[in-house]
Amino acid sequence: MPTMTMTVRTFLAPSVELRAAFLDAQRDYASGDGRPDADGLTLRDLENGDFARLVEGIGTGCFPRPGVRPGAAGMELWWCETAPDGPPRMLGRLCMRHYLVPALEGRGGQVWVSIRPSRRGEGLGAELLRDALPRLRAKGLDAPTVVCPVDHAGARVTVERVGGVLVREERGRAVYTLHT
Template structure:
C-alpha cells in the first residue's frame, strides 16, 4: 500500500537508499537542491534539513527564494519509493514552470502506478488547504509523467523552457488559494500579486511621478483616495491598507485593493470595509476576482467580518464579490451602493 509520510530523521538510511536508486541529477520534487544532496549523508545535516522541511510546511523561517511547502515521502512497505511536495503558493519561477506539485519516483519502482497514487493523495491535501486549481508540470519528453498528470485531470496550458504546464481543477472544492492570516507578505495568485505599498510608491502616487511598472492608466483617482498620505512603513496595521494589484503576466500595476483601516482591537465584532478598483484596460480578465480570492480569506483568517459596497448596476463587481464568498445584505450606503457581507473567519 502506498502512503505519504512526513519527513522523519529516523528514516535516514531509507532516504539514502532512495537517492542511490535515482537516475537523474538532483531529486525532482524533493525540496532539496543538487548542491545539498551530498551533505545529507551526514546524520546531523539530514536531521536539520528534515526540521527545515517541517518549518516550511508551517510557514516558518522561509528563505527568500522558497515558499511554504508540504513535503511528503512516498512509502511502500517501509521503503521510500519516491518524494512529492506541494507548494502552497507560486512565486514567478513556480508559476512559469515549477508548479504547485513536484514528485519523483525511484528508478526501480517506476511504471507501477506509484506516481498516480501519490499525486491523487497530494491533490487531496491541496483540496484540504484550499488550493484549486493546481498547477503540475513535467518535462516535454517525460511521457509517463505526462500521462499521470493528464489522468488526474490536467489540462495543458502551454510549455515554458521545456516544461509542460497543466492545471488540475479539483471537483467539489471552491476555487482559491491556501489561506494564511493577513500579514505584510505579498499574496500571490494565478493572475495577480497583491503587494503592500512602500513609502517610495506612496510618494510617487501623490506627487504625480510615473513608474515604469505602472499601467498607462494607473493611478486612477480612487487609487489616490485609498492610499495613505504619510509614512506608510510606520503605520500600525499597515497590512490592512491599500495594496498594489500587480498583473503577473507582465508585472504591471493595474489597480489597488485593501481595507479602510485595521479592525478595532477592542471590538471583537469589528467589521472592516474592503475596497478595490482597476484600470479599465485590465477589466474583464478575472483579475479582480483573483485579487479578492487572495485578500478576503487572508483578512477573514484574522477573525473579522468583511463588508463591501458596489453600484447595483456593476454586475461584474457584484459577481466578483459573490465568487469571493460575499452575499448581499439587502442594505445600501448613503450613495445607494449595495452592501455585501462576508462572514467572520
C-alpha cells in the same frame, strides 16, 4: 499456512526516523538520475549530517526548493510502502507550495512529485497524485500547477491520467492545471 504481509502505501511526514528509507531512495535517484532528489544536497551531504538539518528545515518551512518566493506556504510528504514486519520503503516525494495572496487563495500553487527511478513505469506517479488530491484540497489548493518537461512523455501521461489539463507549453516545459 503462511500469512500474507500486506503493504500499504502512505504519506509520511519527513522525520529522522526515516533516514534509512530516505538515503536508500536517494542512492536510487543518484544511480538512475545522476543526482539525489534532495533539494540540492549530495549523498555525501546527507550521509555526513545534513539529513537532520534537511528534515528540520522541511518541518519549519525554511528549506524550500530553490526558486520558491518568500511567503510560500508549503508541505512536503514522503510516500512510502509500509508493512507490519519491516521498515518503511520510500517510493517518492510530494512537495506543494502556494502563495499567501488573496487573489490566488484556493486556486494557485505548484505541486512537485517524484518517484524513485527503480520503481518508475509501474503507475506509481499517478497513484501518488491521486492519493495527494485530498491533501492538496485540504491545504486550500483547488487547481494547483504541475510542470514537467515537454519531452518527458511518461510524466505528461501521468499528470493527464489524474485529470491534469494542459494550459501551455513554454521554455521546454508543459504546464498543467490539476483540479482537486
